[in-house]
Amino acid sequence: MSVHDDLTSVQRCLEDLSRSVKRLEQQFGKGGLEMRRVRADTDHLRESVALLRDAAPALAKPLRPDLVSISDTPYDNSLWTDSDDEGLGARDRHAP
Template sequence: MSVHDELTSVQRCLDDLARSVGRLEQQLGASLEMRRVRADADHLRESLALLREAAPVLTQPRRPDLLSIPDTPYDNSLWTDSDDEGLGARDRHAP
């Protein structure tokens, strides 16, 4: 699943939790414990909202810095001390 799908799933679960807490509150009344449960559920919803805002930043792959390569030919003097790879030296032949 993608991050967006996971966040949507968590949002649905928190919505279900809020409905369940509301039903419990109707049955049990607004006691101190019930207010704490309501506050905790609200904090979860707020935290998820903050995570949703940060998620695009967290999930975007970081693009590497681009490096421009000029179209001009390389200086041939750069290659004077190297052999042709795989072919051996110029003044010798393969065994």
């Protein structure tokens, strides 16, 4: 799913939430502390999603890591004189 699709889904859910809160306000009234908090939280969520939607173009761009060039020249064999070939054992010994 793309960022745009996710934001659209969140927007639809927020619209459903707003409708539900409006129905609750009709049942409980708008004056109670609890109802005012629920309305304020719903409004804050709407504002936060709007800010996120404005920032979405910058967030949607995939970050490309810096490329590291690897030389085609062979490594110096003296780098490997003190190591064993992993999984093959030491050069001067036979496998069991």
